[in-house]
Amino acid sequence: MNKATDPAALLEGALIDALGAECLLGEDAKTLFSTDVYGGEIAPALAVRPQTQEHVADAVRIATTAGWAITQRGGGMSYTGGYLPTQPNTVMLDLSGLNRIVSINEDDLVITVEAGVTWQQIWEALTPRGLRLPFFGTFSGSRATVGGGLSNGALFMGTARYGSAADIVVGMEVIDARGRRIQTGQAAFHNGRPGFRQYGPDLTGLFVHDAGALGVKTLASLRMMPMPEAADYASFAFATQQEATQALSAIGRSGFCEEAYIFDPATTQRSLDPATLM
Template identity: 45%
Template structure:
């Protein structure tokens, strides 16, 4: 094995110890692999890790953490690789990335007691597949990137989409987790951490589970999780609306959220309708046609719905400045009919009801390829977000509109295209601008989207000047939202955090970090918690 000249002798000793403990097939240290793991969707190039551990059991994760700590190496957990906030990027060369994707077993589906236990590397697609035929589903049941995104990654960074308008984020679905702590102990939270007790509840003492949700791996490496199950609603309906303004769409979303009739929904502007490959996949011809046809309750119903989708395509979205797409569910046909009537009346009070093919297609194939991480013509893409109280939606929208209007010349000068998406997540208003620009296609994009899809754009040169302008714009947006009282997930090493917490709250978090990880070796820099290098 050959290593780069900058790798020190004691690092090689640590690498040898990892390989002896876990086996050469579990510990990868070739230059190509190390370079690949130095990038996320937005930030590159970063610092290559010393090695990547492809653990296949929780015990192997714990052993990797123990050996790394013994040699003073930092540990960086990684899930499906969908982060754009430096969540799994090492901040130093003597780091070990633990890739959890091979921890992908469904441990237990307990339909009687209404929970499912899965390893952290399970994708959301595989979780939902494991529940087929049970009549049950988790409340939040995955992001759009669920074909790649893992349960552990969602728990570390928080996540919302399918089921979230009604049931909140993934954190609301968790009953307990098993975590490899910084010293190599495997600890289980919730009732599963008791002797002889099933993992059926999160309560019963301090909520230790919450400590490891949204922590970006700063407190340990999640190896498994237990999620609460609910009955899957019998009926599903779809609605879409067009609006003249973001204010009108936000008003409709807030009013709908207060009815608790929306399962999931999202609003987009015309720019996203034009640039988003995820939206434009609706006009993908036979793929969309077949997916919708098989989703109908009867063959005839499915064929009729598919024909409507094929004819409408995605072009109708561009006739409106903003469009809102809603999925609603009911226990029976009457409940669904009443719910749809209520939501339709709200939507029509603020806008115009339109063809509902977008939510139909997304529900027909919820976990499609992650094509949306690049624009329609291969443009690079990165979002920014925050959540706000429902009652603040109009104030936030006004501030957001003024902010980006002022920065329009800056974006035009650098060739940055701005779009915006909004959702409601439980009792929260979610706003997510996104930026598109021309830049290099990285190996991470190629592996995630598909080599054939990115082939026409692989020779594009790097564009660090525009990428830096996007980073500047994102930071200003983060500060705007924090100043408006917003809260952001996926903090990692990207969003402001320490500087916006009350001093007493920040000191409490530091105390927890010191208690669990006194040498600061667990994903140092995440959440702004700086580790001290110890050799």
């Protein structure tokens, strides 16, 4: 097809003009981005790695104006299919370039980060200050990102006591389908700063666990807490899954543990089998 009339070539040119050629990723990236942990079939026609929130807004506006679908990827550790393309005419936004910690407010106990920041980055930034997040990450936290966790319901570290990633977010910045910036929480008010999530209608809650369908997250503010003075660990074995589940529920109700979970031997062994891994 003539590049002058090829929709993909025209869109690629418009994205390069707006974001720069270095933001456009090659064929290897597109192949990788067609999969998550467990599978995938359709590769995006174009893959873009924005470096700023303004880049995200421009990319979304240009792609949707041309009638293309948008999907977004953080660390690629999802197993829900949430970021996978469902049609070939898709622009994939790789948000790993938005990897900056914007601010750490020790007085208000709020940290503000870009969506591509990993849970490990936050842990490493807060630990020397004697601080951490209440929910402080997933098993895949060295790669999994805050934006991905808020989009897809991140659980585990700290969940038994403090809930999920969605329970500690107090505000976000989101780019809508027209490339407009939406700010939620207390910081959205004139002279406001991140603090209360429900400062007026809870728009923050609208954008969590949406798999990115309602907008592209670019920034998030999360509650912090003092680092516990000590930590310890325990492991138990049970004869049946029902007994393990009952014990897990009792532990959760007690409030004694920050996280508690079950490893089913058969499922764990299957997951570790190289033949089942992409």
